[in-house]
Amino acid sequence: MSTQDAAALVLEDGRIFRGTAFGARGSTLGEAVFCTGMTGYQETLTDPSYHRQIVVATAPQIGNTGWNGEDNESVGRTGDADDSRMWVAGFAVRDPSRRSSSWRSTGTLGEEMARQDVVGIAEIDTRALVRHLRTRGSMKAGIFSGEALTDVDALIETVRSQPSMVGADLAGEVSTTEGYTVDPEGEPRYSVVAVDLGIKSNTPRMFAQRGIRVHVVPANADIDQVRALGADGVFLSNGPGDPATADSVVRLTEQVLGDGTPLFGICFGNQILGRALGRSTYKMTFGHRGMNIPVIEHGTGRISITAQNHGFALEGEAGEEFDTPFGRAIVSHTCANDGTVEGVRLLDDSAFSVQYHPEAAAGPHDAEYLFDRFLQLLDKKAGQ
Structure with missing residues (x-):
């Protein structure tokens, strides 16, 4: 795997899940949470309620139906649907679909995440991650890939230093x-x-x-x-x-x-x-x-x-x-x-x-x- 393709999801308690970059390369911070929906990933990613959260999909394969211009749940801050966007801080999946299979699709999920600069990670053990969050609770997290994937201790400190969701006025x-x-x-x-x-x-x-x-x-x-x-x-x-x-x-x-x-x-x-x-x-x-x-x-x-x-x-x-x-x-x-x-x-x-x-x-x-x-x-x- 090249350096540009490597990625890591880092939790504030020091647990690290290593995988491959998905969507945009770089870094993102947020609260790690998991969503048990088997369908509707586009609606999830564009839901403003997920602002400042890194969403972990429990469904093993994500992206099958690609992306389209009709299913966004974000209205846009001006009320214009054309101003719609993803609100998640990041997205973590097990198996991203290599191709989209829907007559409504206008592109792949990974392409749209890259276009909107949403950093994600793929090919991690999402079952182990979800069990960890169910046991320890939702916590501060970060996804790092490309040049942002640096020293582990520095990444953990970066994750821990972000604001808590408690007291967040969003x-x-x-x-x-x-x-x-x-x-x-x-x-x-x-x-x-x-x-x-x-x-x-x-x-x-x-x-x-x-x-x-x-x-x-x-x-x-x-x-x-x-x-x-x-x-x-x-x-x-x-x-x-x-x-x-x-x-x-x-x-x-x-x-x-x-x-x-x-x-x-x-x-x-x-x-x-x-x-x-x-x-x-x-x-x-x-x-x-x-x-x-x-x-x-x-x-x-x-x-x-x-x-x-x-x-x-x-x-x-x-x-x-x-x-x-x-x-x-x-x-x-x-x-x-x-x-x-x-x-x-x-x-x-x-x-x-x-x-x-x-x-x-x-x-x-x-x-x-x-x-x-x-x-x-x-x-x-x-x-x-």
Whole structure:
């Protein structure tokens, strides 16, 4: 193997996985996390919630369907799909496909990673790496290849010196820099303000399919901006970073709840609503990232297989009721695997949120009904 082709993934505890360069050559730093999705790698790589994370794919072969111009989940910071990009810090895989096999493909995954300057590593034992992360927890990491692959002690020190994900305020780094609007086909039934904390492109699309006009606003929007749009409801999106740092969005959420405006949150938005209701958050050992995670809705007993991507969670127990400044609330959903809080709601049904992704692309679609539930809240508020 030539020097240019050699690569190493270095963990902060000193564990090193050696392989070959994949995508761009150079160096990258981030938190090493693993994703259990068997498909949908393009949606994963372009998900803003993965900002500053090195994603390890548990599926052994990645890149089979190449890359295309349609499946990106990054909206672009201007709201322009042409401004879409990969948000991951790096990508680690076992066996990258040598060719792409899809009529929709416009190129290979490796070529697109190189074009976007995303550093990756291939031909490592991803099973051993995932077992290590499951045991020790997600941790600081770096991928180094080409001329960046230098002295081991220096690489470990570089990895350890990067900022921690705890305390990381990242929503503003991925949010739109200017507001934009997504219109439904035909006459809109309602309008919703979506606070972009790292919103995925499929979310406004899901609202639009239900006749809802979406006004997307930056993460630093204040209540005056939200009220000025005269929307019927408010949506809090997914996004990266530590929810304990998002004080301004929590304050905005408290003001929205005080106005009695129907509110719906997803992922990071679930943690924000939880904080506004007085709950605390914590960093999980290795998080939930994948497309096969079962969630129980305790009010109905319904179980959904869900897509998830989060390393922080709300404190709470299944079915727990608690007082808030806005009335009684309940822990409405938990994970069937480990009991992690997966949803909260006010008992008057004016606001609810879930930790998983009902807008999931590339799937599963078990939880799409939550968009209809929010539509019902808008109908109720309108007196229909």
